[in-house]
Amino acid sequence: MRALYIATLPLLAANASAQATFSEIVTIDLDSTSNPINAEYIGSNPFCVAWNGVDLYVGGYNGSGQTIDVSLLKIEDALTTATFGTPFAPLAAPNLRGYIGLDITSDGLAASFDDGTASPQGIALHDLDGNLLWAKTGRGGSGVAFDPGFPGGDPALGTGVAWTTFGSGRRALQNVADGSDIWSSGNGMIILTPEGTFWRDMDFDDQSGDIYLREGNNVIKWERSGDNACTNSAILFDQPIDANFTSGQNVSYLGGAFTDYLIWNDRVLSSGGQDFFTVVNVMTPDGVPVTVDWGSFSPNTSVGLYDFSWDAASRTLAILDFGNRNVHIFALDGSIGANYCNANANSSGTFGAMSGAGSVLAADLNLTLGASDLPANAFGFFLASTDSGFTTNPGGSQGNLCLSGAIGRYVGPGQIQNSGTAGEISLALDLNQIPQPTGFVSVAAGDTWNFQCWYRDAVGGVATSNFTDGLSVDFQ
Secondary structure: OOEEEOOOOOOOOOOOOEEEEEEEEEEEEOHHHHOOOOOOOOOOEEEEEEEOOOOEEEEEEEOOOOOEEEEEEEEEOOOOOOEEOOOEEEEEEOOOEEEEEEEEEOOEEEEEEEOOOOEEEEEEEEOOOOOEEEEEEEOOOOOEEEEOOOOOOOHHHHOEEEEOOOOOOEEEEEOOOOOOEEEOOOOOEEOOEOOEOOEEEEEEOOOOOOEEEEEOOEEEEEEEEEOOEEEEEEEEEOOOOOOOOOOOOOEEEEEEOOEEEEEEEOOOOOOOOEOHHHHEEEEOOOOOEEEEEOOOOOOOOEOOOEEEEEEOOOOEEEEEEOOOOEEEEEEEOOEOOEEEOOOOEOOOOOEOEEEEEEOOOHHHOOEEEEEEOOOOOOEEEEEEEOEEEEEEOHHHOOOEEEEEOOOEEOOOOOOOEEOOOOOOEEEEOOOOOEEEOOEEEOOOOOOEEEEEEEEEEEEOOEEEEEEOOEEEEEOO
16 A cells, blocks of 8 residues: 655644545556557647546647647546547647646536647637637647636636636636637736746636646645635745746646545656656645555656546546556545536535445445535435436425435434534445335445435525535445
């Protein structure tokens, strides 16, 4: 079992630490994408990755010594069949240039491309089948990310496809629908710090809108204070060697139920022989170092260039290894189940979310449910059914019921819980005692069970209730 402890950063207390466990699910070999005779050829190496829990997207890079086309590639059903599609969006890239960053939401696949200057397709949005929706002229060497906006702000002024570029102290923002400027590199959100402006990557906290950036191999945070404003910058990692001219410094925010981490690669040099467990770092958004248990994962040494893509719904993380030309997909903290069904916002302004941890093996009898982003000090309990569904505002509730058929309630002693100041509840289930209207039943291999949390809330001083999203668990 391999564990990694990230050295205490200068700005942290010596005893500050946290822990996380990642379990590798699958490795996808991308070596064939670097051979020009193959239909899936995208360039000399894969450089960037996007992952939505089902399909994987990678962007190509040119290290051939001459100008070649680099492309994007979709890999369908990455966890099962891993079917390589036809490369799309080919662009001519000089040596040591190519696709630098990807990000993905239901709105599409955002891509940044760098050919050494401002390119007509430097920032682009494709649909999830690879069709170009729009492109923006710019130099995409600093990555790209979907900006969730400022909570409570104007979505038209704060959400979109975000990017910056070398020498700019601002975050530019494009309209998702048509690519038009919401904010440009001349009037966008100021992200300037004393570290400089040789930006390499960025990502956002989907709940708060806080932005995390890489510059000179440092990790920088700005807290969101408005649609086009941020404040309280902090250098979460201050690399003594400012590696401005070393590319491939990346960062990803890992958010969701009971999850709040940053993952990044400490890449000062581009030489080979770098150890994954030294280069890949995890910390909290406040800079607290995290002890990571990677299980039996044992990768080859590489050049230190890793890219990351997190899917909050499935709690899975894709890590692309540029030098070894592969992608590893991990589950975090033994998390299980798939989230489904849309929750409605509650009085705290957030959407209640389900999570599951434990084992999908029915014989293990190991499942803990969690509900987060609930109103503070609200009572709630979990529901269970073998049937999913969707009913809006049942019984006058403010939420959506994501279950149907026979629905059981966890209302026994100790099962109705208060969310406390953190707005969270959890319950370890007895899988031999799943409540149903006619009594208790046991989970068996092959069963699918769906779970949801029903909780109290108040709107305008009037008592009501709400629901989280649903969680579906396929037992084996």
